[in-house]
Amino acid sequence: MKIYERIRDDIRTDVTWNRVFKLGKQGIRAAPAAGTLYVLEKFPIIGWLPRYDYRWALNDVVAGLTLAVMLIPQGLAYAKIATIPVQYGLMSCWLPAVLYMFMGTSKDLSTGPTSLIGLLTSDIVKDLVKEGYTAQQISSAVALMMGVYGMALGFLKLGFLLDFISYPVLNGFISAAAITIGLGQVANLLGEKHVGTGTAHIIHDVFSHLSTCNPRAVGVGFGGIILLLALQKAGEKWGNKNRIVWLLSITRAFIALVLFTGISYAVNGDRDSKNFLFDVSKVPSISITSPKLQSGTLIGKVTGRSIAPFIAAALEHLAIARAFGMKNNYVIDASQELCYLGVTNFFNSAFTVMGVGGAMSRTAVNSQCKVKSPLSGLVTTAFIVLSIYKFTGALYWVPKATLAAIIIMAVIPLVGTWRTYYHFWKTSLADFIASMIAFWVSLFVSTEIGIASAVGFNVAYVLLRQVFVRFNSIGSDSQSELASSLDAARGMPARIPSDTRVFRFNESLFFPNALRNKTKILDDIQTYHAAEYGRTHGEEADRTWSVEGEKRIKRLRKRARTDGETLPPIRVVVLDFTKVNFCDVSAVTSLKNFFMELKKYAGEQVEVRFVAMSDSTRHRFERAGWKFLERGNSVPAEPSSTTAIRVFNSIAEAVMAPRVSVSDDFVEVKVKGDEEEGATITHREKQ
Numbered sequence: 001m002k003i004y005e006r007i008r009d010d011i012r013t014d015v016t017w018n019r020v021f022k023l024g025k026q027g028i029r030a031a032p033a034a035g036t037l038y039v040l041e042k043f044p045i046i047g048w049l050p051r052y053d054y055r056w057a058l059n060d061v062v063a064g065l066t067l068a069v070m071l072i073p074q075g076l077a078y079a080k081i082a083t084i085p086v087q088y089g090l091m092s093c094w095l096p097a098v099l100y101m102f103m104g105t106s107k108d109l110s111t112g113p114t115s116l117i118g119l120l121t122s123d124i125v126k127d128l129v130k131e132g133y134t135a136q137q138i139s140s141a142v143a144l145m146m147g148v149y150g151m152a153l154g155f156l157k158l159g160f161l162l163d164f165i166s167y168p169v170l171n172g173f174i175s176a177a178a179i180t181i182g183l184g185q186v187a188n189l190l191g192e193k194h195v196g197t198g199t200a201h202i203i204h205d206v207f208s209h210l211s212t213c214n215p216r217a218v219g220v221g222f223g224g225i226i227l228l229l230a231l232q233k234a235g236e237k238w239g240n241k242n243r244i245v246w247l248l249s250i251t252r253a254f255i256a257l258v259l260f261t262g263i264s265y266a267v268n269g270d271r272d273s274k275n276f277l278f279d280v281s282k283v284p285s286i287s288i289t290s291p292k293l294q295s296g297t298l299i300g301k302v303t304g305r306s307i308a309p310f311i312a313a314a315l316e317h318l319a320i321a322r323a324f325g326m327k328n329n330y331v332i333d334a335s336q337e338l339c340y341l342g343v344t345n346f347f348n349s350a351f352t353v354m355g356v357g358g359a360m361s362r363t364a365v366n367s368q369c370k371v372k373s374p375l376s377g378l379v380t381t382a383f384i385v386l387s388i389y390k391f392t393g394a395l396y397w398v399p400k401a402t403l404a405a406i407i408i409m410a411v412i413p414l415v416g417t418w419r420t421y422y423h424f425w426k427t428s429l430a431d432f433i434a435s436m437i438a439f440w441v442s443l444f445v446s447t448e449i450g451i452a453s454a455v456g457f458n459v460a461y462v463l464l465r466q467v468f469v470r471f472n473s474i475g476s477d478s479q480s481e482l483a484s485s486l487d488a489a490r491g492m493p494a495r496i497p498s499d500t501r502v503f504r505f506n507e508s509l510f511f512p513n514a515l516r517n518k519t520k521i522l523d524d525i526q527t528y529h530a531a532e533y534g535r536t537h538g539e540e541a542d543r544t545w546s547v548e549g550e551k552r553i554k555r556l557r558k559r560a561r562t563d564g565e566t567l568p569p570i571r572v573v574v575l576d577f578t579k580v581n582f583c584d585v586s587a588v589t590s591l592k593n594f595f596m597e598l599k600k601y602a603g604e605q606v607e608v609r610f611v612a613m614s615d616s617t618r619h620r621f622e623r624a625g626w627k628f629l630e631r632g633n634s635v636p637a638e639p640s641s642t643t644a645i646r647v648f649n650s651i652a653e654a655v656m657a658p659r660v661s662v663s664d665d666f667v668e669v670k671v672k673g674d675e676e677e678g679a680t681i682t683h684r685e686k687q
Contacts, residue, residue, distance in 0.1 A: 021402035029379075034490065043103065045102050064376035064380045068387070069383075070361075070365060071119065072090065072293065073257040073403075074359070074595065076403060078354070079118070080400075081123045081181055082113075082119075083121075083126065083681065087283050087286045090283075090387070092354050094381050097112070100377045101375055103336065105546070107373050108328060108363050108371060111344065114313070114357050114358075115177075115181050116312050117312065120309040121355060121618070124138060125139060133298055136353075137294055138302065141294040141298045142302050142305075142355055143303075143346075143355040145310070145347070147347070150340075150344065151339060152340070160516060165315060167511070167584070167586045169434050170319075172437070172438030173439070173454065176417045178414035179411075179443060180443060183199060183203065186206050186404075188400040189405065190213040190218055191213050191221075192472065193209075194513065195209070199443050217279065221401030224401065224402045228639070234249055235248070256402060257406070261395070272609065281403065282396055284392070286388060286392050287388065291549050305448070309355055314357070316357055317337060322334075326600065341572070345391035354425070363470075402610075423585075426625075475613070496655045497572075499528065499568050499571035499572065500571065500574065501572070503575050505575070505576065505577060505580050509580055518593065523556055525602070531601050570606055571659055572655070572659050573609070574608075574609045577613045578611070583617055583620050588624045611648050615684060628645050629647070
């Protein structure tokens, strides 16, 4: 009996048990509303379709047709990278677009086969075909597992795990992948037969067998490159002025495919297949087959190896969606995008395909077409299905050299320039080393080992920093000066203007928390301050297709019990670096993106001010090209430009310094700490 009493008393007084019970009750009360909201979030079309303007239909039809025309040659080319029969690349294209219409949160994003997914799939295909499986069976199994991983992260909202791959690592990995893809197509470009695999072997074999290359294939291949390059440059120079040039430029891959396929049929049509003047793709007639799953044994063999293709696809997909959401002023839901990526790969895999994800080139073209909503995906799917049933016979004559030319021209923009890596070198030696590990190991060993080793280096570096942490020594010679500076840094004003917001970071800024901290700061600003869309953005109709951003802000304001109609604007944002003793390239890049997103919301007049930066942190920003103005300097011409950030010793100085415009409505200051999120937010209450 005494034991029972002791257990009951322990449960009643134990802090952990009390917290569990409290959170459990809160969860039970919130479950019905949260469950309904969760289900609705999985189908964003429910929110934006009722607000669809029929005048947008023409833009969506044009964009949908344009993407379909781009997808046909790219689907064939990227299947070739994946080392599967090219018709299965085209088969991969029809379902993702229509699913995105229901589940997507970006109006611009185009999904389908990509060069990066093709490369990572090819590594798995080359190993497992030796065990008797066909290439298309293996690629379908990889796509299925990519779908499983995507659904797991998306439905459980675990997308933050992808933040552990830093920007420099991703950059080095993608650059190496692009070079590997390009080198893999040189043999087809030159018509060479005896070229091995692996970067070193390809380089050796290409130069060793130059004398045996097919001059007719060389003519077709380099003719395709010249045509693609000429149309690209023409579009860059005259596309904004001439609609016809712009259309020719964005459909250049399709034009090259049609032109050289016609030439191929003209010179090879009357010849025996053994005597063709150059190799052709020999795409057979296909149709959409009944869905079927691959064998459990094969799925088990690709389970672990599918992680790398999924990570690469997810990071590329989310980066593109975020970039175009910020450019065109709407909000994407990262967790929902992962849900879509998982669902589309899972169901698409049943039709014998390769994995799919967001593609930069097609997304850029979609945006240039002034697409208004994801409804364009319906048009894309309809045209792709028509092509599968009616046009695949003509694809038999597509020259392999032409597909190689399309692939090479598509991956060139993915290779990072020397300026990118020099920027890493100047900013952070550790980040430069991580990017180099990702680049060289991916290039000469394997992409999977490359990204794993670079991430491992980053994790080890962060842990070692915690082991060998630095400290300050305070003696009689320095105590007064150091103590006074610390007190000044902690200084908070008694009252701050209603157009000002203060954020204090509780931890160092680096790749695992950089994106999350940026998102938390923007959420808080949108919760307590009104937007200035009228002066800083274009027509209202261009932003109202999506309701995700508005719903998110409404939820944040409802939770905070703020009235959106009476909220003040934001003019000054103060970032307190008192507790930040380390930052990396990801943090610097994230803050740079924060400035751009802040301007989108608050207008060009908003100013960002830094407080209490340590010498090492400030030096890191300066190495990245930032310039700082001391507190006594005048207000810069561009308040939130990274070339002119004002730095202060204390929050009080930063808050009360002259600004572009200062409100007379002052309020009391309240400081709310959130240790788990790594930032302390200074809230204000309106008088």
